[in-house]
Amino acid sequence: MRVVVTGGAGFIGSRLVGALLDRGEEVLVIDDLSTGKVDKVPYGAKLYAFPAEAEETAELIASFRPEVVFHLAAQVGMGSSMRKPVEDGRSNVLGTLRVLEGCRESASKLVFSSTSGVYGGTSGSRLLRETSVKRPSSPYGLSKWAAEQYIQHAARWWGIRFTILRYANVYGPGQTAKGEGGVVACFLERQARGMPLIIHGDGEQGRDFVHVDDVVRANLAAIDSGEGEICNIGTAAATSINELASLFERLGRVSPGRIYESGRPGDARLSRLCPRKAEAVLGWRPAKTLEEGIAELLSVSTRTHRLQL
Structure with a gap:
């Protein structure tokens, strides 16, 4: 089977490319390498x-006429989108329109990587479901929601087949702390260097952390399932940033300290995704707990640090 992965040199995309190659698929990667790296693209995939x-x-x-296009390429920084909304819209909205143009000509199915940012978070302990009210708190969340709207209308206008996956906070091997890397990657890098963990705000904001390998499995499941559906890809569990810091300190057997800085504009207070629909239509459910995932990352980080010494 022929597939295209946009953003295939990035954190999630490169992991997905590797899984597709393991299945024997012919993979073409589109990535501008603004954040992705050439050496992250697995051998056997062709990069443009x-x-x-x-x-x-x-x-x-x-021209390639793939059966499936996985569209992961995006501007993913909430802070960046607040500073440069035009660039965010160009990447996330216009980029999706270009992909839709290609899918229209090639009759490809589109599997779109969206975000919990379309909801903008919630108060209390309420789970966010696919039908929950959309209140994006940043241009990033708004641009991804706009892209979703284009995709759904393209299905009606041009018959494009699609599955939209709304990710919770993805973490795992290969994620970097550079720029606006995820909090897990930032904590991992600072703890390895013996530096205090930086927490924005009071640290009580809750996040739903889902492992990158579980996200890859969701994408693979969407190849043959979830036609015309939108599915949350999360764990239904919320972990505060303070709890995450405590987990790092306990599993890493070290407490480098914490530095609390001012909160960031657009930061949601709580984001917790209900994955029931994904289980029903994709046969997917998260397999790795946050503690298991962090323990694995710390183990690899410790071995790497020792080798560097």
């Missing part, structure tokens, strides 16, 4: 280095 919003994206998809 240009942004998703380029005209070449639609042309390449149309």
